[in-house]
Amino acid sequence: MSHGHDDPTLHPEVQMSTSRGYFLGFAISSVLMLVATFLVTSHSMPPFGLLMVISACAAIAIIAQIYFLLHIDTSEHNIWNAVALVLFMPLFLITIGLTWWMFSQLYLHTMIMPGMPAMVH
Amino acid sequence: MLVDLAGGWNPLVGRLAWSQIPYDNPILAPLFVAVVLGALMLLGLITYYGKWTYLWREWLTTVDHKKLGIMYIIIGLVMLFRGFIDGLMIRTQQAWAVGSQSSGVFGALHGYLTPFHFGQIYSAHGLIMILLAATPLLVGFMNIIVPIQIGARDMAYPYLNALGLWLTAAAGALIMISLFIGDFAHNGWFGYAPIFELQYSPGVGVDYWMWTLQLVALGTTLGGINILSTIIKMRAPGMTWGRLPIFVWASLSANVIALTSFPALQVALALVAADRYLGAHFFTAGLGGNLMLYTNLFWIWGHPEVYFVILPAFGMMSEIFPTFSEKPLFGYVTMVLASIAIAGVSWLVWLHHFFTMGAGPYVNSAFSVATMLVGIPTGVKVFNWAFTMYRGRLTFNAAMLWAIGALFLLLIGGLTGMMLAIPAINYMVHNSVFVVAHFHSMLMVIVYAIFASVIYWFPKVFGFKLDEFWAKTMFWLFSAGTALVFVPMYMLGFMGMTRRLDYVFNTAWQPYLLVMELGIVVYMFSVFAFFALLYVSIRDHAKNRVGADAWGTSRSLEWITHSPVPFYNFAVVPQINARDEAAWRRENGLEHIQPDHYDDIHMPNNTGVAIILGGLSFTLGFALTWRIWWLCLLSLIAIIALVIYRSFKGDPGYILTAAELEKMEQEAIRRASRIDGGHHLRPVRGDGWAQERADLPAAGTLYGLSSPMDHHK
Numbered sequence: 001m002s003h004g005h006d007d008p009t010l011h012p013e014v015q016m017s018t019s020r021g022y023f024l025g026f027a028i029s030s031v032l033m034l035v036a037t038f039l040v041t042s043h044s045m046p047p048f049g050l051l052m053v054i055s056a057c058a059a060i061a062i063i064a065q066i067y068f069l070l071h072i073d074t075s076e077h078n079i080w081n082a083v084a085l086v087l088f089m090p091l092f093l094i095t096i097g098l099t100w101w102m103f104s105q106l107y108l109h110t111m112i113m114p115g116m117p118a119m120v121h
Numbered sequence: 122m123l124v125d126l127a128g129g130w131n132p133l134v135g136r137l138a139w140s141q142i143p144y145d146n147p148i149l150a151p152l153f154v155a156v157v158l159g160a161l162m163l164l165g166l167i168t169y170y171g172k173w174t175y176l177w178r179e180w181l182t183t184v185d186h187k188k189l190g191i192m193y194i195i196i197g198l199v200m201l202f203r204g205f206i207d208g209l210m211i212r213t214q215q216a217w218a219v220g221s222q223s224s225g226v227f228g229a230l231h232g233y234l235t236p237f238h239f240g241q242i243y244s245a246h247g248l249i250m251i252l253l254a255a256t257p258l259l260v261g262f263m264n265i266i267v268p269i270q271i272g273a274r275d276m277a278y279p280y281l282n283a284l285g286l287w288l289t290a291a292a293g294a295l296i297m298i299s300l301f302i303g304d305f306a307h308n309g310w311f312g313y314a315p316i317f318e319l320q321y322s323p324g325v326g327v328d329y330w331m332w333t334l335q336l337v338a339l340g341t342t343l344g345g346i347n348i349l350s351t352i353i354k355m356r357a358p359g360m361t362w363g364r365l366p367i368f369v370w371a372s373l374s375a376n377v378i379a380l381t382s383f384p385a386l387q388v389a390l391a392l393v394a395a396d397r398y399l400g401a402h403f404f405t406a407g408l409g410g411n412l413m414l415y416t417n418l419f420w421i422w423g424h425p426e427v428y429f430v431i432l433p434a435f436g437m438m439s440e441i442f443p444t445f446s447e448k449p450l451f452g453y454v455t456m457v458l459a460s461i462a463i464a465g466v467s468w469l470v471w472l473h474h475f476f477t478m479g480a481g482p483y484v485n486s487a488f489s490v491a492t493m494l495v496g497i498p499t500g501v502k503v504f505n506w507a508f509t510m511y512r513g514r515l516t517f518n519a520a521m522l523w524a525i526g527a528l529f530l531l532l533i534g535g536l537t538g539m540m541l542a543i544p545a546i547n548y549m550v551h552n553s554v555f556v557v558a559h560f561h562s563m564l565m566v567i568v569y570a571i572f573a574s575v576i577y578w579f580p581k582v583f584g585f586k587l588d589e590f591w592a593k594t595m596f597w598l599f600s601a602g603t604a605l606v607f608v609p610m611y612m613l614g615f616m617g618m619t620r621r622l623d624y625v626f627n628t629a630w631q632p633y634l635l636v637m638e639l640g641i642v643v644y645m646f647s648v649f650a651f652f653a654l655l656y657v658s659i660r661d662h663a664k665n666r667v668g669a670d671a672w673g674t675s676r677s678l679e680w681i682t683h684s685p686v687p688f689y690n691f692a693v694v695p696q697i698n699a700r701d702e703a704a705w706r707r708e709n710g711l712e713h714i715q716p717d718h719y720d721d722i723h724m725p726n727n728t729g730v731a732i733i734l735g736g737l738s739f740t741l742g743f744a745l746t747w748r749i750w751w752l753c754l755l756s757l758i759a760i761i762a763l764v765i766y767r768s769f770k771g772d773p774g775y776i777l778t779a780a781e782l783e784k785m786e787q788e789a790i791r792r793a794s795r796i797d798g799g800h801h802l803r804p805v806r807g808d809g810w811a812q813e814r815a816d817l818p819a820a821g822t823l824y825g826l827s828s829p830m831d832h833h834k
């Protein structure tokens with residue numbers, strides 16, 4: 001219930017947004033998505049290389065979206081969003097990292113992986 | 122159609138067909154008739170008494186956090202009752218269908234429920250109890266109490282608050298309608314891959330389950346954002362972080378969990394939807410899918426979620442013990458740190474829900490140790506409560522009994538949880554009813570804390586106390602039921618009885634199952650006692666009216682404003698001088714001070730947008746479940762259009778003038794002085810309400826070690 005801020009378009013974070021930025025963010029992520037889809041459906045790369053390339057596409061898309069769509073930067077009004085993102089990072093690391101660890105251990109115990117030495121009976 | 126659907130589909134009504142209505146089901150058909158008659162009677166009564174405008178103006182379009190909280194609690198209680206009936210049906214089937222000689226009726230070989238129907242009941246029981254009973258009840262209490270405890274007039278976003286409620290209501294309606302149109306899921310409340318894939322569950326049950334979860338997740342996330350912003354931005358002057366009531370700290374840490382973890386659930390369910398609607402194969406057994414990835418994603422949310430529901434319950438206990446021990450809470454700072462530690466560790470333990478996946482000793486040991494770490498902050502809390510009561514002046518009224526019951530169950534649930542945290546034990550009792558008994562002990566902590574809070578905060582919200590006799594009767598019946606149901610369940614767990622049995626092969630277990638059936642009947646009597654409690658309390662409400670400080674020994678800020686709390690909460694925002702502001706004012710003889718002058722205040726307008734969005738979300742969920750694409754598109758477009766419309770329209774709010782405010786306050790003060798009748802000092806208007814009083818001694822609440830209660834009569 002803040003008085004005096006009745007027009008939400010006057011907020012600095014709204015003032016910062018431009019249609020050029022939104023369009024650019026949308027275009028970059030769409031192009032990257034199309035590239036990834038094309039690479040996957042055309043089977044034109046070996047699996048590991050494919051994984052690396054689409055991961056890189058995803059990373060660039062995330063950065064583009066964070067910058068152009070969410071306007072997260074270190075300017076005075078938006079530093080809060082950047083801080084929130086940084087505080088959220090450990091959760092990404094924990095969930096993705098521990099998932100990766102537990103599943104790699106699981107596969108070690110349950111799957112016959114290509115290139116794995118034959119199981120000792 | 123991207124996927125092959127079993128059964129018919131047509132563009133107009135999707136998968137809906139008359140054959141989906143279970144009118145030949147001997148349990149559901151009579152229930153359906155009863156529900157329709159009941160609903161017609163209710164609507165008729167509302168029309169007869171001409172209450173539609175009242176209902177629409179005062180409740181359905183309200184943005185008042187207290188009314189929204191009351192509606193959250195009503196939804197929670199209704200769903201708690203539904204979940205209880207599911208529990209009763211499960212217990213009855215298991216007590217009946219024991220051994221090959223047991224009889225069968227209604228098309229079941231043994232007992233009265235077919236395996237397919239039984240599967241739906243335990244799935245609905247779990248989902249309802251956790252997400253549509255416990256969660257709305259706790260969110261309701263946070264909604265009502267948090268703004269008053271921090272000295273705010275409303276939530277940071279009143280309209281968003283209403284939206285969260287109506288999304289939760291839409292989720293409740295969706296799961297209720299699955300009773301009478303189609304089926305519900307039979308994959309357990311958390312779902313298993315690949316049983317929920319379209320090939321194995323071709324009906325609409327899984328779709329109902331999925332969209333119900335999505336709606337309640339969305340509603341709770343929105344509510345969480347609101348409570349966090351409210352606590353961070355809306356505190357009264359002087360309400361520093363070190364003076365926040367513990368319930369507010371508990372709400373803060375709980376909602377940090379909600380905000381960060383619910384998206385994981387929504388992503389997991391969106392991937393299930395991709396499998397079922399678009400023919401993707403994230404969680405299939407073949408084509409690169411991974412069954413355990415679903416379990417993993419679900420519990421990344423699922424474990425934080427159980428702390429999301431337990432932390433507010435801990436917060437409630439932390440408010441009730443000091444009030445009825447007439448002492449400040451012992452170890453305020455450690456209590457705060459323990460809440461934050463529990464919230465943090467909750468992110469590191471989720472694998473303990475699937476130790477038996479086979480990730481091997483390194484992974485299992487790491488998660489085992491992390492899980493046991495939770496015991497440290499929880500133990501700190503238990504000792505803090507014990508030391509709060511130690512040498513206190515204890516009053517064993519109904520609220521205190523429920524809170525102590527919660528403490529006992531926390532010990533049982535916590536210690537069995539420690540056992541389950543050891544992978545070696547976990548391998549032995551995995552999937553047994555021992556696990557079921559453990560998590561029911563923990564959820565019972567929440568139920569006990571909720572009933573303690575219903576009794577404790579009822580007079581603040583409605584202005585009169587609940588009847589002590591019936592509240593205590595209900596407590597003893599409920600506790601007897603708890604013991605009779607869950608002690609045999611722990612024992613059966615050790616004997617190796619697995620969970621979710623629609624047929625019990627071992628006749629040696631029957632005596633235990635019969636005791637549990639008796640327990641559930643005792644629970645039913647406690648439900649009757651609850652109805653009696655409400656009836657008697659409302660009948661005698663004139664006798665049980667209370668003033669601002671309903672218990673006479675209350676401590677936190679909500680107890681300095683009138684009971685019932687006026688819609689603006691505080692006519693003048695109070696100045697906070699101490700950690701336990703109400704106790705501090707009482708100790709310094711300021712409890713009768715009222716504001717000396719009033720200013721205009723700015724309040725938000727009611728809005729019908731939230732309930733309409735809730736209705737449209739229900740329509741969207743229903744249309745998605747039945748794959749009625751035109752209706753999906755229509756309701757989605759309507760939702761987006763309405764959200765955009767509301768964003769541009771905004772709400773300028775309205776001004777409540779000082780004169781109107783003064784009139785209402787005079788009325789409230791007159792009412793209060795009539796009730797208190799000499800027991801308390803007459804309210805007087807003076808400075809001291811909104812002024813800092815550094816001249817007065819600070820209350821000795823630092824770390825809760827010293828208590829200035831001795832001069833209090």
Ligand SMILES: [Cu+2]
Pocket residue numbers: 423424427470471473474
């Ligand atoms: Cu857990």
